[in-house]
Amino acid sequence: MTIEVRNLVKSFGSFKALDGVDLKVDSGELVALLGPSGSGKTTLLRIVAGLDWPDSGEVFINGEDALAQGARERHVGFVFQHYALFRHMTVFENVAFGLRVQPRTVRKDEAAIRARVKELLDLVQLDWLADRYPSQLSGGQRQRIALARALAIEPRILLLDEPFGALDAKVRKELRKWLRSLHHEIHVTSIFVTHDQEEALEVANRVVVMDKGRIEQIGSPDDVYASPATAFVHGFIGESIELPVEVEGGAVTLGGRPLRLTADGLAPGASKLFVRRHDMLVGPPGSGAFEGAVRHVRNFGPVQRAEVALSGGQTIEIDAPRDKELRAGDTIGLEPRRYRIFAG
Amino acid sequence: MTMQIADSIPLSASDAKARAQAAAAQDNLRTEPRAVRITIIALAMIFLTIFVVLPLVVVFAQAFSRGVVAYLAALAEPEALAAIRLTLLVAAISVGLNLLFGLVAAWAIAKFDFPGKTFLITLIDLPFSVSPVISGLVFVLLFGAQGYFGSWLRDHDIQILFAVPGIALATTFVTFPFVARALIPLMQEQGTQEEEAAISLGASGLQTFFRVTLPNIKWGVLYGVLLCNARAMGEFGAVSVVSGHIRGETNTMPLLVEILYNEYQFVAAFAIASLLAMLALITLIVKTVLERHLDEGQEPSDH
Secondary structure (H helix, E strand, C coil), X not given: CCEEEEEEEEEECCEEEEEEEEEEECCCCEEEEECCCCCCHHHHHHHXXXXXXXXXXXXXXXXXXXXXXXXXXXXXXXXXXXXXXXCCCCHHHHHHHHHHCCCCXXXXXXXXXXXXXXXXXXXXXXXXXXXXXXXHCCHHHHHHHHHHHHHHCCCCEEEEECCCCCCCHHHHHHHHXXXXXXXXXXXXXXXXXXXXXXXXXXXXXXXXXXXXXXXXXXXXXXXXHHCCCCHHHHHHCCCEEEEEEEEECCEEXXXXXXXXXXXXXXXXXXXXXXXXXXXXXXXXCCCCCEEEEEEEEEEECCEEEEEEEECCCCEEEEEEECCCCCCCCCEEEEEECCCEEEEC | CHHHHHHHCCCCCCCHHHHHHHHHHHHHHCCCCHHHHHHHHHHHHHHHHHHXXXXXXXXXXXXXXXXXXXXXXXXXXXXXXXXXXXXXXXXXXXXXXXXXXXXXXXXXXXXXXXCCHHHHHHHHCHHHHCCHHHXXXXXXXXXXXXXXXXXXXXXXXXXXXXXXXXXXXXXXXXXXXXXXXXXXXXXXXXXXXXXHXXXXXXXXXXXXXXXXXXXXXXXXXXXXXXXXXXXXXXXXXXXXXXXXXXXXXXXXXXXHHHHHHHCCCHHXXXXXXXXXXXXXXXXXXXXXXXXXXXXXXXCCCCC
């Protein structure tokens, strides 16, 4: 099943939630909509589900005009951030709900419903919770039940709105892996919304980065990390050093001082230089494009993070390998191994 | 906020010893001397006894002052039976109407955004802020012989004032806020996500209402109906204006109590009054039970 949206626009009062969005999702894909809050990702998802309506634009599910149908007819599985389980029903009845409300002509008989619910509870590995109520479950268990409930109607597509947003970090990581392997197993075309880049890069086949109601970049997780298309994407994904520079005839200056960096083919004017923290190589003073004094060093994980005051006055944070000895007060040279310059 | 609480209570709060310590620490926070505490509590108890318990006792004492036989005979009077029947009928009509109106109003307010919503919420409270006598007078102005619809009603031979429809209308107006007030905060808190989930799972509007919305608010509905019923049966002012006090026909129980009392038929008056008092007591007990269910329904949020 494919999903396609064309030129979607949606405003809430004076706030433009979606500002001309085009997106195509192929059959069997697992796509992440990634962006900060207010970027329009949840609105996009709700419009595809039929829970919200666009001001203009088109939505197609498997080639059919979805805007001609209500949420009920679209046959879309939707998983909410706060689970939205029916609190007065047992886990079993929650999962069975979609099967029980079907029109009498197509409704399965009781035995078939029981068998299907059992199958789904096995799939999410929670068959032992069938008689509990949602309030007796942990957050992670609730979200898995919500997923089983959405899958019960054999949805054409699956939409997940910040599915792990309300869970603590450890459970979130487990569920991430679990969702990916589940998708591998059932292969339903899925879109999930998240503001957590790690989650998007780890789970999705393709990542759609959004900001202010527009799509900034669509690409594989590798693409959006290694070759960000815009300054926003570079700043949002991965940890970056951002410096305001001037470009003039292929040369780059920072606060009037020339940097030994090239900017061939870039329009002259104020620009932004982006370097990943771990792409700043440390050398002796005078050896690189930058020079600065180390202010603090903190050691954690595989790297040491140093705060460096550049001679131009800016303060940046770099990640250096732990075998490189850095101490507060040292003067060091810095050379970016890779960098990107964006106009603006 | 959470941090502060965690700091002030030992981390092992689950174990009984720590809990006892916390309780002791709390006890120490009460700085008032013992004598002051006892005086305040005693004052409250005396006040409660004089103004609440004593009147209740007096009602029953008066009702049974000439024995159980006289009490039962007073209740078996045709006039008394007619009043009881009318009260039950009026209560049934107004509770039924207000259940419907209250559900619709609460649904509209809690689940949708529309212009004039704040105005509507304010308007729902109007019957509480207006004196019941005025509520009754409004219906006299509308449906009375000199009222706006008076001549039309007379031409079509429809009797509203001084008849059951008028009493039911006035009672419905006065008791309108109960169901709506009980449901609005409950439905607002529950939001629309469960309904959205139901619809995306293929449920129709009616299926969503009966399988998802109604079960979630059933205790709130019962709570509203209970209070609405208590007020409908006990309403005096508004009903007094529109009833016309026709004996055996348009007298409700509260109206009959007043009439009998004015005629020095104390046993009969207090016998009817005792029924109303029992209604109040039963309402109180059921209310307490319902409130417990409502509290349980409140799921602690975990995010």
